[in-house]
Amino acid sequence: MQSSLKFGTSGLRGLADELDGAPAYRYVRAFIEVMRARGCFDHTDKVFIGRDLRGSSAGIRALSAAAIEDAGYVAVDCGTLPTPALTHYASMQGAPAVMVTGSHIPDDRNGLKFFRPDGEIDKADEAAISFAYAELSSDLPIRRSGMGQTDVSAIERYRARYLDFLGGKTLRGLTVGIYQHSSVARDILVEVLQELGAEVLPLGRSDRFIPVDTEALRDEDVELLRQWAVENKLDAIVSTDGDADRPLIADEKGRFIRGDLVGAITADWLKADCIVTPVTANSALETCGRFEKVVRTKVGSPFVIAGMEDARVAGAARVVGFEANGGVLLGSSVQRDGNTLAPLATRDAFLPVLACLDSIGAQAKPLSYIASQFGFRAAKSDRLMQVAPEASAAFLTQLQDRNSGIAVAFSSLGDCSHSDATDGVKIFITSGEVVHYRASGNAPELRCYVEAHDDDRAAELLSRGLAFALENVR
Structure with a gap:
């Protein structure tokens, strides 16, 4: 039978029951071999692991830890946390990382996202991992009980990344609904917005996994957003997908704001001189007059990352990448009010959420008005x-x-x-x-x-x- 497991626009994905076992173990071993060959362990012996809240993720995490340990390295378990939080922390340690997540896809599926010390793997890395996987013996013994060390610092460093950048009570006066569902960011999102001064209303928390896809919202999600906006006087409703690398943002009327428009608002808030985005993003990006240069790519964060690197080499000073799903990648350091936000070469939901909310207060205009000014079709x-x-x-x-x-x-x-x-x-x-x-x-x-x-x-x-x-x- 042909396996469902394959690399897509971001990571390895497939049926959970096909991944949970020898394939997960062997793919992580293959990743370690490629990272070893790339020199990624010259200064560390650690690999950081995180996971989302879907039912199969804990078991696949244990397999991943065992594979790392059996390859001769230290598996560091960062627990359940947003993908960008894991990536941010691992890059600070100069170490590779593995995120067990199927992102927004249904609960019967899952996946692995692999990260070099400098960010997401690229297509060449994917090909190398696939080759190394094929070279591993199908009889390779596996363990399902890798324990690893525990390190809860990743989530705290991620929280500090944005609290230090925005500073103070910049969201004071805003009332924000948070659609929690089964997002791995459902608690930290509440905490960060409250710390920045917003009044927060948690909504729709779920004990079962909900596949929230920010490119194709379910009818029930659309209706929930509308109902919550009618029932509560909210300035916005925010959420993320399962592993919190894509945002879901609705305006004060509960109307979903497409991810490419969210990306444009974020890039404008950061005063980007170059944006890099896939061909699926709205054609108004070239005509809105907000950006000096617009670079188009194939769909997938590896292509956006490659485009951002090319833009930096070409001389762009503030490079922001985003996809039509709303995940924003920061390609350059950004200064704002004396504070610096370091680059993060992986999709992130928190940055666009905070950019949209801060824009409401800074412009003293509703989010619907701010969005309308970009002239999106x-x-x-x-x-x-x-x-x-x-x-x-x-x-x-x-x-x-x-x-x-x-x-x-x-x-x-x-x-x-x-x-x-x-x-x-x-x-x-x-x-x-x-x-x-x-x-x-x-x-x-x-x-x-x-x-x-x-x-x-x-x-x-x-x-x-x-x-x-x-x-x-x-």
Whole structure:
């Protein structure tokens, strides 16, 4: 049987019951071998481990610790914490890290995110890990009971990162709802916002794992945000996905703010001179007049990180990267009111949450008004679930061929002026609208993104775009 485990846009993902066992152990051993070859243990013998709150994560963490110990190194357990908190702390120690998380995908799936001492692994590292994994003997003995050392400092250092940067009661006067669900950041988010002076209302805490996807919110999440905004006088509602590297932010009316707009607000708040973002982000980024340079990439934080490095080499002083899911990566040190925020080359939910909330107070305007000033076109996204990768690939290949039956049939949605195959197929319609299809890197899904002149038309275009895809992928 073909394994579901594979590297996607951020880390290794697959079915939890396939990962929980020899595959998890062997992938971590392979990661250690690659880090050893890269010289990452020249100054440390430690590897830091964290996990999210899904049911299978504790067992996979124990396997990961055993693999690290059996490779001759010290496994340091940082507990349940946000992915960016783990990465921040490990980088301070000059050590690699492993995060056990499936992020936003359903509870029957899980994954491993691997980090070098300087941040996320890149595509070359992924290929090397896959090769090292294949080279390991399938008979390699495994242990499931790695213990490791315990270190709870990571979460405290992450908290200090933002409290020291913002300083004081900068959020005084704001009332903020926090959708806690099963986010690993649900408690620290409350604590940090309270420390910064906000009045906080915890909402929707759950004992079961909830797959909150900030690129495709469930209908029940949309309704919850609206209800909470109606019932409470809130300035905003904030949350994260499962491992807190993607934010969920809604305005004072409970309306979800798309991640690329959240990223733009954050980059503007940081006074970025260059932003790096995937092709899925809104086309208004080039026309809003806020940024000197906009660099487009494929979807996935490794591509954004590579783009940020290229921008720094080219001379950009303040580089901010973000994805359409809202995860923000800070590529340069930033000074604000005499305080310095160090770079963090992994997606982070806290930075955009704090940027949006601080902007409300600084501008004395509601978040809906602040968001409207960027001139973003109405945009929506959703996905078809349980679409085999092979079916998605065939659909996308035919869509690129102007002479194929699928491409000709697409004219029912609008006349194509040109297309972009940077990642999937992004079709620009002569009316100025956009329909973009791409296969998910994390699950058997085909995603659809649209841009239109207003919400009603975007909703119609998305519905028709999904229906068109459904007719042609199965």
